[in-house]
Amino acid sequence: EIVLTQSPTTIAASPGEKVTITCRASSSVSYMYWYQQKSGASPKLWIYDTSKLASGVPNRFSGSGSGTSYSLTINTMETEDAATYYCQQWSSTPPMYTFGAGTKLELK
Amino acid sequence: EVQLVESGGGLVQPGRSLKLSCLASGFTFSNYGMNWIRQAPGKGLEWVASISSSSSYIYYADTVKGRFTISRDNAKNTLYLQMTSLRSEDTALYYCARHLYGYNYFDYWGQGVMVTVSS
Numbered sequence: 001e002i003v004l005t006q007s008p009t010t011i012a013a014s015p016g017e018k019v020t021i022t023c024r025a026s027s028s029v030s031y032m033y034w035y036q037q038k039s040g041a042s043p044k045l046w047i048y049d050t051s052k053l054a055s056g057v058p059n060r061f062s063g064s065g066s067g068t069s070y071s072l073t074i075n076t077m078e079t080e081d082a083a084t085y086y087c088q089q090w091s092s093t094p095p096m097y098t099f100g101a102g103t104k105l106e107l108k
Numbered sequence: 109e110v111q112l113v114e115s116g117g118g119l120v121q122p123g124r125s126l127k128l129s130c131l132a133s134g135f136t137f138s139n140y141g142m143n144w145i146r147q148a149p150g151k152g153l154e155w156v157a158s159i160s161s162s163s164s165y166i167y168y169a170d171t172v173k174g175r176f177t178i179s180r181d182n183a184k185n186t187l188y189l190q191m192t193s194l195r196s197e198d199t200a201l202y203y204c205a206r207h208l209y210g211y212n213y214f215d216y217w218g219q220g221v222m223v224t225v226s227s
Contacts, residue, residue, distance in 0.1 A: 033213040035153075042203060042217040043153065054215070086153055090212030095167045097143075097155035097212070 002027050002091050006100035012108040019074040021103045023065075023087035032070035033088045034063060037102075043086065047072060074105075082107045110134040112204050112218035119224045120194055130187040130204030130218055138162075138182040141207045143214060144189045146200035146223075156202070157189065161209060172198075194225045 003026040013019045023032060034047040045054040047063040050070060060075040074081055087100040116128040130142070144156040157178040158167045166178055177190040187204050201222050205214035 031212070035214075037153075042219055043214075044217070045213060045215050048211075048213050048215075088153075088213065095158075095165075096169065097145075097158070099153040099155065102152045 001094065001096070002029060002089060002098055004087050004089060004098055004100035006085075006087055006103045008103060009101070010104045010106065012106045013074075013077040014108040015077055015079060017077045017108075019077050019081075019105060021072045021085055021105070023070045023072075023100050025068045025070070025089060028067045029089045029091070031089070032063070032065060034072050035086045035088065036083045037086065038083045046085070077107075079107055081105060110206075110216045112206065112216060114202060114204055114218045114221035117202065117221035117223045119226065121227050122195060122225055124194055125190070125192045126194060126223060127191070128189040128202055128204075128221060128223070130189075132185045132187065132204075132206070135206075137180075137185040139208070141165075141209055142178075142180060142187045143205045143207060144176075144178060144187075145203045145205055145214070145217075146198075147203070147220070148197075148200045151200075154200070158207075159187070191223070194223075196225050199223060199225050 005024045007022050031050050035043040036046045037043040051063040062073045084102045084104045086102045111133045113131045120126050141160050143158045159178045175193045179188045201220040203217050203220045205217040
């Protein structure tokens with residue numbers, strides 16, 4: 001079973017600041033997916049296939065990584081980006097989806 | 109517009125059963141795999157179960173295997189989750205979400221339905 005470890009657990013950033021969230025897998029994975037969840041709302045697909053932005057996601061966001069290390073980066077933090085971000089992967093052996101524990105991004 | 113609307117949640121005693129439904133609209137339901145994902149109060153996301161478009165493939169998380177059953181009715185555009193032998197740790201907001209075959213992510217989520225297991 002692959003375990004996803006996100007860091008940091010919580011981060012505070014000021015508008016205009018660069019933010020990077022990391023997701024490490026216990027074994028190598030092919031792709032990483034990211035979701036944004038705001039308080040009281042359902043999660044939204046944010047980044048798929050490691051680096052592709054979902055529809056409507058601002059291009060200040062980017063995703064990268066390979067193997068066991070992946071990241072989500074916000075080039076310049078904006079107030080609307082405050083949310084919790086989750087990474088997710090799929091493994092076929094055993095067949096299951098796994099989420100990271102989440103990173104809460106707060107406005108400083 | 110894609111819509112996933114969950115229903116059937118509520119307060120249930122430990123050991124009892126409950127059946128959730130998710131009504132889909134705005135897309136061809138029979139073309140998509142469907143999933144249940146839950147979130148305990150104040151906690152992160154936990155995948156629960158998945159079913160392929162034709163029900164050929166069904167997978168469960170170890171935490172619910174043998175107690176929960178996922179199913180679908182493509183004629184009714186509806187996904188189900190039959191939950192039995194409920195435990196306090198099953199208390200969560202349950203989301204249904206879709207995925208396209210061959211794509212291992214969830215591109216649309218419902219608003220969720222709350223299940224509380226308590227005596």
